[in-house]
Amino acid sequence: MGASEHKYNRRETLRKMLGSGGLFAIGGMAWAGYVDEAKKVDLVLRPPGALDELDFQKACIKCGICVEVCPYDTLSLAESGSSIPIGTPYFKPRDIPCYMCTDIPCVVDCPTDALDESLVSIAKENGTVALDINKSKMGIAVLNTETCLAFWGIRCDACYRACPLIDEAITLDLTRNERTGKHAMLKPKINNEVCTGCGMCEHACITEETSIYVLPIAEVKGKVHDQYIKGWEEGDEARIDTTNVYKDTKTNEQSTLDYLNDTESLFEDE
């Protein structure tokens, strides 16, 4: 093998390596780009005890055991082309809500802990931990007061009656019906802290398109900045000392005084 042949081989090898390396990189980018797009999701309801969406997708192995053990056929695995990340479990309460099994088979049988028992358990007084489906946070029910018949003054408490946490997650607000002047309105009201997102209210709602529906918590939950203190609530003022909002802001007393005292700039021509 002559020296020139060596050179040729080396060049050829290098060329091949670059070519394959390029293909490797492009392929990886296309693949990552596709998956990154395909895992995007909103407005999908996960089974009870599901980790936060990102962790849930990391942990779910897409085996469908939760779907199989669900006695009410509530859960489905996302088919490809359904705009829900493929193979992950979800449910649509208007079709079949979560009926809140107390033994929570979907969570207990999940092999990857993507459905985490600790998120649907409570510590008992005697130190043991017990399953408690009422701890689950699948979503929060939201009410459309425009189409809710109770807000029209028509008597309907289907959602209130269907709620497994009746008088806790949904309560009825008694108000006067100003339109008739002599009737009462029994308006359903949702308690976000208690609502589990099971969707039995959505399933029960009698309007043609449901007027109460469950949304993922991230889409619904509002949050107030720490610096807002409820001065009228006992104890809330104590947060002034613990909240960091003011302490984080660097204030310089001198510059503040200078700003207030310096009136020269007011008389300057532009």
Added chain:
Amino acid sequence: MSKIYNNRFLISRRIVQLLILGLFIASNYYGFKFIRGNLSAAKLFDIVYLADPYAALQMLSAGMLISVDIIIGSLIVLLFYGLFAGRAFCSWVCPMNIVTDTASWVRRKLNFKIASGQYLRVNRKARYWILGLSFIVSAIVGVAAFEFVSPISMLHRGLIYGLGTGWLIVLMVFIFDLLVLKHGWCGFLCPLGAFYSLIGKYSLLRIEHLKDKCTDCNDCKLVCPEIQVLDIIGKKSGYISYGECTNCGRCIDVCEDKALKYSFKKLKL
């Protein structure tokens, strides 16, 4: 009778493949507790979990700690294929095998002369690069990357829980194998096959070649999806030592001379 005999392992494989698939489907449909779940993870007899070790590794590289159930389930599968069955998952369990075998059967029947690599040059090592890439992509996007595009899990999961548009990717693989590249998916690209090739390299169950009986007819090479593993045919007796051999036994089926057989590798202790 000889027709059945000459297809005995092909028929056995189809029975095993369909039986496994059927048990999964029946368990879901009727609520049996034989084997619930799918090939990604399953619960056997409501006692022990089985898990796809490749999926578990992807999850690990996506940044998720793997649960004990999945570790044990993966180890059972790893030990079964690693010590005993070799790459048999691909030919005896995987539902895509029926699709790709059909593609290559049609190829043979229609006498397609498009040799592998005539239009598209792909190296059989490409699958190992795809295997490696799947871990990198999993780490970048933070989910198990192959599980989003895998025709295997799409088909298997789809047949149990609903396919959606998943049949499209199955059809893509079929057309790819039929018209573009002979044995293209299983033999060149599939990272799960690559994974089991690495796992199954040292398994005990092997195809053994008896050179003295071989008449060099090369029928085995005509049907083998991993033709490079048959390099000892007609040259020397011994075990097919490549991890890429799927232990499908098709070569044994077609061998008229009984020059090939399943056998257990003798351990040299």
